[in-house]
Amino acid sequence: SQTIHQWPATLVQPVGSPLSLECTVEGTSNPNLYWYRQAAGRGLQLLFYSVGIGQISSEVPQNLSASRPQDRQFILSSKKLLLSDSGFYLCAWSSVSVGNTIYFGEGSWLTVV
């Protein structure tokens, strides 16, 4: 069966510091990978998605970036965090083999202070 893990689960970072959130998927090959953010009152916002290694599409302009160094690894980064980057970040995956459903990781709470 497929599993998805992301870490760290919680993170408190000062303004201007870097960020790295990691996500890995097991049990499937060539998944589509996603980073979402849930901010207060704004629902689930798609930040990045990737259909393959090195292929990243950005949905929202921001100071965040994403990378996919391996088939089942997705990384969300920032060089300098802003207060507005605080939120709940969710990694997710989908695959043709499981149909039109996206499956989410446990989420990472980021508080920028």
Add this chain to the structure above:
Amino acid sequence: DQQVKQNSPSLSVQEGRISILNCDYTNSMFDYFLWYKKYPAEGPTFLISISSIKDKNEDGRFTVFLNKSAKHLSLHIVPSQPGDSAVYFCAEYSGAGSYQLTFGKGTKLSVIP
């Protein structure tokens, strides 16, 4: 402009009664709608979906109804249980390849014992 709207931010229902969660959309070219359930500090979990060619899909206590002429869908939970208390997101899938979902802002359901 929001493509997927959940106009009720919250809903309270007595245990045992029916919960009805509503969702309106603007894009007529969608393929699927999905409902996700989310507990605090956890990733959303897939609940039930409905294809654009159907008007009803049922899975146990959960039924989703689709009214294409009104561009409206609803999730019915019968009977409601305290464990159903969570935030429910409606999500639209349209387009091929990257399996992107567009989420509503969510409705917080509270089932009162």
